[in-house]
Amino acid sequence: DTEVTQTPKHLVMGMTNKKSLKCEQHMGHRAMYWYKQKAKKPPELMFVYSYEKLSINESVPSRFSPECPNSSLLNLHLHALQPEDSALYLCASMAGQTTDTQYFGPGTRLTVL
Amino acid sequence: GQSLEQPSEVTAVEGAIVQINCTYQTSGFYGLSWYQQHDGGAPTFLSYNALDGLEETGRFSSFLSRSDSYGYLLLQELQMKDSASYFCAVRVNRGGFKTIFGAGTRLFVKA
Numbered sequence: 552d553t554e555v556t557q558t559p560k561h562l563v564m565g566m567t568n569k570k571s572l573k574c575e576q577h578m579g580h581r582a583m584y585w586y587k588q589k590a591k592k593p594p595e596l597m598f599v600y601s602y603e604k605l606s607i608n609e610s611v612p613s614r615f616s617p618e619c620p621n622s623s624l625l626n627l628h629l630h631a632l633q634p635e636d637s638a639l640y641l642c643a644s645m646a647g648q649t650t651d652t653q654y655f656g657p658g659t660r661l662t663v664l
Numbered sequence: 665g666q667s668l669e670q671p672s673e674v675t676a677v678e679g680a681i682v683q684i685n686c687t688y689q690t691s692g693f694y695g696l697s698w699y700q701q702h703d704g705g706a707p708t709f710l711s712y713n714a715l716d717g718l719e720e721t722g723r724f725s726s727f728l729s730r731s732d733s734y735g736y737l738l739l740q741e742l743q744m745k746d747s748a749s750y751f752c753a754v755r756v757n758r759g760g761f762k763t764i765f766g767a768g769t770r771l772f773v774k775a
Contacts, residue, residue: 592767593767594751594765596762606760607760607762609762649694650755651709651755653699653707653709655707657706
């Protein structure tokens with residue numbers, strides 16, 4: 552099973568809402584990532600988890616809060632977002648750290664009203 | 665600072681060969697990757713070069729020259745389904761391993 556799943560596929564939220572994005576993989580990968588991608592732009596790294604510990608936070612605003620409850624799951628908690636946060640949020644996982652074979656999930660398309 | 669340069673668009677004919685170049689400038693360099701992304705889809709890993717030389721995977725090949733901070737992706741026997749965006753990306757270790765993507769090259773394959 553080389554699949555990374557993400558839920559929900561689409562999310563519309565107001566600026567005062569709290570919501571969560573979920574990512575799951577069962578490949579035994581110990582590195583997991585959150586990326587943000589705007590239309591016609593490259594993916595931008597937000598967070599890296601390695602062995603369930605946050606290893607990189609790319610100066611992401613605190614209204615985005617990541618969580619790694621176990622080695623298969625990655626969540627991204629959203630609170631008080633701004634319209635400019637509307638984007639495709641991609642999760643990826645990888646077996647090791649020194650290669651770059653990342654498996655991406657299909658993404659959650661987020662719209663903030 | 666860091667930079668990744670690749671052409672914004674390339675157009676080629678079905679059955680042809682196309683080369684997408686990538687130059688980079690970064691610290692903590694480990695390797696160069698290539699990802700493909702179709703419209704509305706997620707990025708898909710194509711190749712990774714950590715050492716100098718050519719890596720071949722089917723119709724796709726990737727090359728790296730660390731001394732020139734340069735790499736390329738070669739696509740042979742182009743098919744219509746190869747129309748997509750192609751991102752070069754550097755794998756770096758700066759306070760932890762991470763991948764930084766270039767702006768992407770949009771490939772249009774014409775019949």
